[in-house]
Amino acid sequence: MGPSTTDVVVVGAGLTAALVAETLRDRGHAGRITLVGEEVHRPYERPPLSKGVLTGTADRETLFVHEPGWYPSHGVELLVGTTAVAIDRGSHQVVLDGGERLPYGSLVLATGARPRVLAVPGGPLRGVHHLRRIEDAERLRSALAQARRVAVIGGGWIGLEVAAAARTAGAEVTVLHRGELPLERVLGTELARLFADLHRENGVVLRPQSQVVGLAGAGAVTGVALADGTSIDADVVVVGIGVEPSTDLARAAGLAVGGPGTDQGIVVDEHLRTVDPHIWAAGDVASSFSPRLGRYRRVEHWENARRQGALAARSVLGEDVIDDRPSFVFTDQFDLGMELTGDLDDPARTRVVVRGDVPGRELVAFWLDGDRVVAGMNVNVWDVAGQVEELIVSGRAVDESRLVDPAIPLEQV
Ligand SMILES: Cc1cc2nc3c(=O)[nH]c(=O)nc-3n(C[C@H](O)[C@H](O)[C@H](O)COP(=O)(O)OP(=O)(O)OC[C@H]3O[C@@H](n4cnc5c(N)ncnc54)[C@H](O)[C@@H]3O)c2cc1C
Incomplete structure (x- = not known):
């Protein structure tokens, strides 16, 4: 018996994979969903690994995306401790390290990245x-x-x-x-x-x-x-x-990987589709096309894993959607918390202006290309990332003197 066209297999069981499964079920997908992960854990969040886990303020149990019971209660099969070793595109099967073959109707590659x-x-x-x-x-x-x-x-x-x-x-x-x-x-x-x-x-x-x-x-x-x-x-x-995207499977299966401007990722369109209509890629491993930027981008951040996991699921379900928002990254170091919104190819080509207090490290910085904001970073200032995103996406010309004036709300700049 061939695979059911509704069977979804996700290779990788990280944050991206978790969001694929969650979104598929949230949107009423009734077919089989299987996550294949070489780590022995159910999907977990990595950001605390370089912060709270090291300082002892976050322990293992706080990291997981879902409770263990979520997977069976949502009919999501979790094959952890299992590596996918090949994709047989002709027969629509993923080959596992034990030799077993897992049929798919749709396959999402969410294999992430590994440290250099x-x-x-x-x-x-x-x-x-x-x-x-x-x-x-x-x-x-x-x-x-x-x-x-x-x-x-x-x-x-x-x-x-x-x-x-x-x-x-x-x-x-x-x-x-x-x-x-x-x-x-x-x-x-x-x-x-x-x-x-x-x-x-x-x-x-x-x-x-x-x-x-x-x-x-x-x-x-x-x-x-x-x-x-x-x-x-x-x-x-x-x-x-740094890391390198885990593209071996995709490459061996003859999918497009790397090439100029793609930062070595699996090449996908704005719907996260590869060149094979049954295969998608999302998260750290994917170089996805951004119509707004007019180029590919491969983003190695938490928010991108969430967004692309959700987008891949919707795309698998046949929805004609894209998510072309500016990239978003956060960090916490000592007493500094920061959020950076935007895609800066080459900061040297932009001009930086700041509203707030640089020595006191409480500020919002903007990167300007001419009179347009291309990226913004809020440091120890909260609840402004949405406004920064709006300034970038609107592409509107801004008045610099108003941009740096903390008395003027960002939405009025
Ligand atoms: C220490 C650390 C700190 C971070 N801090 C931040 C932060 O502060 N802010 C931020 O925005 N981002 C942060 N990130 C980045 C963020 O965690 C990643 O962007 C995110 O984990 C990407 O999710 P993913 O599911 O695409 O890939 P991954 O998390 O890499 O998951 C992919 C999974 O697939 C598995 N896999 C690979 N190949 C196969 C195969 N053939 N068969 C089966 N399984 C396979 C891998 O073992 C892995 O478990 C941090 C990352 C790390 C490592």
């Missing part, structure tokens, strides 16, 4: 950590409780969040990063400086222009060697040098 590994001598030493999964975070939390000197390799969001957590745990912390400032390529110099100041004021040492050439130690790591001939002592090293 540092290709230098000493990578496998004890005390060297990557951070993606619950087990990684719990191992790192235990290590931080004993750590004296922590070196964080990489000055992106996760590197800085780990640095803040490690410092809060009482360790000496050094962040080894490329360029002059962490986050400089993401935020531009002015706002990257805000994060650099925050970390320095909290006692984190920032090492600019660092190129790591090796890790030292016999059995356990003792330090990090840099290209300039210097080295940093460390008993814990955290590698936070």
Whole structure:
């Protein structure tokens, strides 16, 4: 018997997959839904892994997207601890690691991303950590409780969040990063400086222009060697040098992956459809077309996983919908909470203006292209992300003097 056209299989059982299943059931889908996940857990949220889980304020039970009973009560089959090893597009089947074949009518690839590994001598030493999964975070939390000197390799969001957590745990912390400032390529110099100041004021040492050439130690790591001939002592090293999308399955199945402007993701249209009409991709792994931006974007953030999980489900159900909102990311580091709305390709091509108090770190910053807002970041100021989004989406010309005036509500700028 062939697959029922209503059977939906989702490969990956992360946040995106959870939202696919939830949305399908919410919208009345009556067919089978199966999530195949190589991790042993039901879908969970990763943001606390570099924040509350490390500082001990969030434990495992708070991470899961749904209660265990939600899956059976919604008729969602959860095959955890199971890896999908191939897609047979001809017979509409997913091949599992045990050899079993799972038929699909519609297939959603939500395989996410995995941490980039540092290709230098000493990578496998004890005390060297990557951070993606619950087990990684719990191992790192235990290590931080004993750590004296922590070196964080990489000055992106996760590197800085780990640095803040490690410092809060009482360790000496050094962040080894490329360029002059962490986050400089993401935020531009002015706002990257805000994060650099925050970390320095909290006692984190920032090492600019660092190129790591090796890790030292016999059995356990003792330090990090840099290209300039210097080295940093460390008993814990955290590698936070970005992720790569998990596209092997899609590539082996002959789906379009990567190519100019797609940031190595599975290429999908604005409805998250691949070139195969029975297969969709969503979340960290997908490079989806944005009609508003006129280009592809691959977004590695929590809100995108939620939005695209929901959108993929609706698209599978045949709804003619898109979700072309500006990207949204948040972070928490020390006493700073921030939300960033917008898609900044190249901050250097924009101009930054600020309403609020930069030294006091209570502000909303805007990136302007001419007189249009292309992105906005609220720092320790809340409930404005919706207005920032509206300024971006409307594409309307703004009066800069009104934009920076905190007395004028953003919707009146
Ligand atoms: C430590 C950390 C902190 C973060 N903090 C923030 C934050 O503060 N703000 C923010 O906006 N975003 C944050 N993110 C990003 C956010 O968590 C991701 O964008 C989100 O998890 C993406 O969800 P996903 O379901 O698309 O992919 P994933 O979460 O990667 O899930 C994909 C799942 O698919 C599984 N899989 C892969 N291949 C197969 C296969 N062949 N067979 C079966 N299963 C497979 C993987 O093992 C994984 O479990 C953070 C991420 C991490 C790791």
